[in-house]
Amino acid sequence: MSEHRFALFLGCTVSVRGFNYELSTRKVFSKLGIEIVDIPGFSCCGFPIDSVHHHSAMAVAVRNLALAEAEGVDILTLCSACTGHLTKAAKYYADGNHKEELKKVNEELADMGYEYKGNVKVKHFSRFLFEGIGLDKVKEAVTEPLTGLKVAPHYGCHYIKPSELFDGFDSPYFPESLDKLIEITGAESISYKDKLQCCGGGILAVSENTSMDMVKQKLDHLKEVEADALIVICPFCDIMYDEYQPTIGAKADVKYDIPVLYYTQLLGLAMGFHPRKDLAVNKNQVKVRPLLKKLESIRGGGE
Amino acid sequence: MSNKEDSAPEESVSMDDLDPDFKHMVAKEPGGENIKKCFACGTCAAICPVLSVNDSYNPRRIIRMVLLGMKEEVLSSEFIWLCSGCYSCYERCPRDVKITSLMGAIRNIAVREGHLPKAMGAAVDLLKKFGRILEVSEFENTVRAKKGIPELEFEISEIKKVLNKAGIHEATKEDGNDE
Numbered sequence: 001m002s003e004h005r006f007a008l009f010l011g012c013t014v015s016v017r018g019f020n021y022e023l024s025t026r027k028v029f030s031k032l033g034i035e036i037v038d039i040p041g042f043s044c045c046g047f048p049i050d051s052v053h054h055h056s057a058m059a060v061a062v063r064n065l066a067l068a069e070a071e072g073v074d075i076l077t078l079c080s081a082c083t084g085h086l087t088k089a090a091k092y093y094a095d096g097n098h099k100e101e102l103k104k105v106n107e108e109l110a111d112m113g114y115e116y117k118g119n120v121k122v123k124h125f126s127r128f129l130f131e132g133i134g135l136d137k138v139k140e141a142v143t144e145p146l147t148g149l150k151v152a153p154h155y156g157c158h159y160i161k162p163s164e165l166f167d168g169f170d171s172p173y174f175p176e177s178l179d180k181l182i183e184i185t186g187a188e189s190i191s192y193k194d195k196l197q198c199c200g201g202g203i204l205a206v207s208e209n210t211s212m213d214m215v216k217q218k219l220d221h222l223k224e225v226e227a228d229a230l231i232v233i234c235p236f237c238d239i240m241y242d243e244y245q246p247t248i249g250a251k252a253d254v255k256y257d258i259p260v261l262y263y264t265q266l267l268g269l270a271m272g273f274h275p276r277k278d279l280a281v282n283k284n285q286v287k288v289r290p291l292l293k294k295l296e297s298i299r300g301g302g303e
Numbered sequence: 304m305s306n307k308e309d310s311a312p313e314e315s316v317s318m319d320d321l322d323p324d325f326k327h328m329v330a331k332e333p334g335g336e337n338i339k340k341c342f343a344c345g346t347c348a349a350i351c352p353v354l355s356v357n358d359s360y361n362p363r364r365i366i367r368m369v370l371l372g373m374k375e376e377v378l379s380s381e382f383i384w385l386c387s388g389c390y391s392c393y394e395r396c397p398r399d400v401k402i403t404s405l406m407g408a409i410r411n412i413a414v415r416e417g418h419l420p421k422a423m424g425a426a427v428d429l430l431k432k433f434g435r436i437l438e439v440s441e442f443e444n445t446v447r448a449k450k451g452i453p454e455l456e457f458e459i460s461e462i463k464k465v466l467n468k469a470g471i472h473e474a475t476k477e478d479g480n481d482e
Contacts, residue, residue: 015455016437019446026452043434043459048426049466051384051410052419052474054333059469060430060462108468112461161390162403172394198352198389205422206384213356214387 004132005035007068009075009122011082012044013235017243020280021078021235024264025125027278031141031271032133037073047085055105061089062105066116074121076128080234081202083124084158087165093118124159126233126263130177131169135184142270145186148298149291151266152190152227153178154218154241156234157198181263182231185270193221201236215240216248219256229259229291231266238262242285259288269295321372328412329369335408340398341366347392347402353385360385362392362402369409378413384420414474427475431466434459 014022029036046060064086068075077083093102093116106115129138155175163172170177175196182189197218200211218241222230232238242260249256261284268279269292275281281288329335347362354360360382368377377383386406393403414423429436434456444454 010455012435012437015435015439016443019443023450023452038453040453040456041459041461043462044430044436048436049423049430049471051407052414052423052427053469053471054407054411056466056469056471056474059465063461063465105469109465111468112464157387157389157391162393162401172390196391198387198391200352200387202387202389203353203385205426206381206420207357210353210357210360210385211387214352217356 004033005037005073006076006128007039007042007071007073008036009042009045009064009068009077009079009082009086011077011079011235012048013239014078017239018078018235018262020283021238021262021264024262024268024273024279025078027273028141028264028267028271029125032129032138034076034128034133037071039067039071041067045079045082045085046089047081050085057085058089058092058101059105059108061086062093062102062116063109063112063114065090065093065120065122066109066114068120069116074123076123076125078125078233078235080124080156080158081236083122084162084165086122090118090120090122091165124233126159126178126181127166127169129181135180138181138267139184142185142267144270144272144299146266146270146295147186149187149228149295150190150226151182151187151229151231151261152192152222152225153182153195154199154230154232154237155196156232156237159233178231178233178263182266185266187228187266187270190225190227192225192227194218197221199234199237199240201240204240211240212244212248212251215244216252219245219248219254219258222258223254223256227258228294229261229266229288231261231263233263245286257286257290259284259286259291261288261291316371316373320375322374323372325372325374325377326370328374329405329408332408332412334401334404334411337398337400338366338369338405341370341400342398343367344397346395346397347400350391350395352389352391353387357385362386362406365409366400366402366405377409378416379418381420383409383413384423411474417476419475424475427466427471431463432458434462 046057050057161172179189200214204211265279390403439455
């Protein structure tokens, strides 16, 4: 059995709109010796209804945690909102200060055969690569460095905030984990204005105009620094910057053409995986081909 | 004064319309506990990425409205649903008001008082139906099968039961039937 064995929590968005993220994650995990346990009963994490009925959102989270606990594994997440919500539930009940509420949730879930004892840890996969596998080990798996590419990291929000949930693994003000993970691929991680700006995905359904204005701010800042790509670690951030980019560009009469790659796609390229077959870059909305062409020409025309 | 017409219209608040218990109600709701600590410094408003593009959302203003007791205006408003949940203000607030959680608390109260936005109601319905807020179709599983990735369940039907047991209908006022 692998030393690193985890349940991979997909959540809603990766399941339906993030196949490129999932496939590339599975590829790079296999190369890093991370074994994935697939749990078919995993549902939504519960976050989307936290604003409507907090207790129900916690019950949905606890059911997921109980499923992982029954398999004897911790959880790795891909979506930052899932990360935040599941981590909150896991911490809440692990700290022993919420025994009464856990008892209530367990009573509600008992009919369905669940009892959560509070033993599951939740981590975003990027955090796990950074502090669990370690930068040196990840770097050892890089066989085709992406030297010459200038890419911009997008941390998003729930990956690092609220920081009280995340054990100080990275700073909420000056985070560096994603920059460092990018740099071990050989690409340059570039700085840009309002790097920590939120994607606005949380209010897409409530006020599309507001969230589109938020996305446009970031796209403009990326254009200023001529980023070769934006690197994301959350499927909802990806939807905002990748899927909406052509619409926003057309409306503002600006050609952005900024490819948006998941970090696992970037790392996969540096590991020598096939861009389409292994990393599904054909599923990215903004064409990734110009980026691959640039890489080829830097490397001296397809060595 | 010359730009008076461009700024928000002046409003007067009548004491008769205020509910002095509203702030206590919010402080009792999970997430709202620290609201009374706010000293209105405006750090939240200064750092808010939503406010930077849409000034109908202003966290400092919302907190003042709650503390003043403007219950109906707050709970029936659209602006309480505009927080994108980024936690920027939560991290920076010098009074630890935990504003992101506070907005969640206010929203939970608003729903119970009959103000459930359509988009949120739709999320609850989808979750009850599929166990996810997006529907997995045959297409996803065909793509997965081609790559040798385990197929997904179309429905996690247990979630409806979980939500009903947890009492979501007490908030959304629908019946709590599992069928």
